[in-house]
Amino acid sequence: MGSFKGHVLPGTLFLVVGVWHIWSALLRFASNPKSFRVRVWNTVPGFDGKLKYLELYLVVGGAFIDLCVELLYSTHLKFFVNGQLNPSHMNDFEHAGMLLMFFIFGLVSLLSQKTRFLPLPEGALCLVAATAFCAEYLLFYFHSTTHKGLEGYYHLLLVLLIGLCVLSTVAGALLPTSFPVDLSNGIAITLQGLWFYQTAFTLYGPMMPDGCLLKEDNISCRTMDSQVRGELLANFQLFSLVLGVLGAVAVSYTFVDSKYRHSDLRSSHAIQDG
Template identity: 65%
Template sequence: MGSFQGHLVPGTLFLVIGVWHTWSSVVRYVSNPKAFKIRVWSPVVGFGGRLKYMELYVVVVGSFIDLCIELLYSPHFRYFVNGVLNPSHMNDFAHSGMLLMFFIFGVVALLNEKTSDAYVRRYLPLPEGALILIIATAFLAEYLLFSNHSTSYKGLESYYHILLLLIISISIISILTATLFPTSFPLDLTCGISITLQGIWFYQIAFSLHGPMMPHGCNLKDNEIICKLPENEVRGELLANFQLFAAVLLVFVAVLGSYGFAASRYGSSELMSMHAATDGFEED
């Protein structure tokens, strides 16, 4: 079932990483469209290089903290009951596996950039495609986790997680396709947008199923969402559709605004020439 905080923490991580990935993708493209290449993570330029690896630090530290919450705090070290894994915390253990994959990606990416050990350097740096496959595996683990949620949960809660699966699947497809088209700006942008939407949707689940936005006629009872009438459940699902549409619209408007701002501030002559050629083609 999860909790309000349990959805808020990963939602914040996905939102921060998604917004940064989207913004950096836009800036890199408008700065030099012809040399654009997809990056699995984006360094922070400026600040004397002190914040260069900030994205990876957020991934490593954030996933580690959330991993500790799921694996240490939630079960209170009661991992076994009567000789078997504690059945009351199987959900926490499953979440830990997903978070471990993101933690591994962050650590490998940092080692890929920063290690100076001669033995490690025999195997590093990894090509960008290898890092893309690692992060794709992490998203696949996330998909498998929440696909189980969508079948084990009932009614409204299952529906919210089905919509989450749709967003995660877009992340997986865009990331894997990027290995085939490493210079595609739309693919890189799609990846950033889908990760941002994941963060927003985790927030939406927290507020809709564990907070003040619970649909009318539905309540949280015995760790399960119970709707008084079938009509209330249908209304809740329609409301979820509208919430997802609003989130997508919000993100796309923000991306368009970001592109316009970035183009005016960081746009290269090549970008202006491309826009001019496009305008000329439309006039013809």
């Protein structure tokens, strides 16, 4: 069973990173399409380069904080019962393992960029990130906490979005010059963050569907019709988020293209218009 804060905290991390990834991909492609390369993380300009690695610091710091919440606060340091892992907090241990993978990805990326100890190419970093998403996918697919009914349906849709993150990240390693692949990765990460938020507000907030309620840490619907209506509402919510993100990307690209378009891109557009 989750909670409102337990979904909002990781959702914020994915949303911020995803939006920044989309914006950076659009800007880099419009500025110089011929030299475009897929990047698993993007530098932050300004302040004489002091914010260059801000995205990686956000990933490392956010994953570490959430890891501490799951492993230390949620378990109350009761890791073992009768010599075995505490069965009451298996979901917290699983969440901590997933967050550890994202922490490792951020740390490996920082070491690769700032030191000489681990000089990995961008494709290798894409595969490290894909491993973290795979760990997240396996966690929610084989979760020890059995998600049933409406809650299970929301987590099923989350698993599908995580799968898109895995595929687009692996594709970034295989197609290192593909702008659509890099953009798709940012869109998938953004949608995952938004879906965490949508799940929090629907299942643990004020948007609970009629006929369903949260009681004693369980979400139940009075009738099967109420559950079906809730699932249809989830489909509509996901469709709305996808449509909204794609619309925002289109508007952002129009703005970036008009302001930062490279001369080569203008020439190609002129030839096509001619």
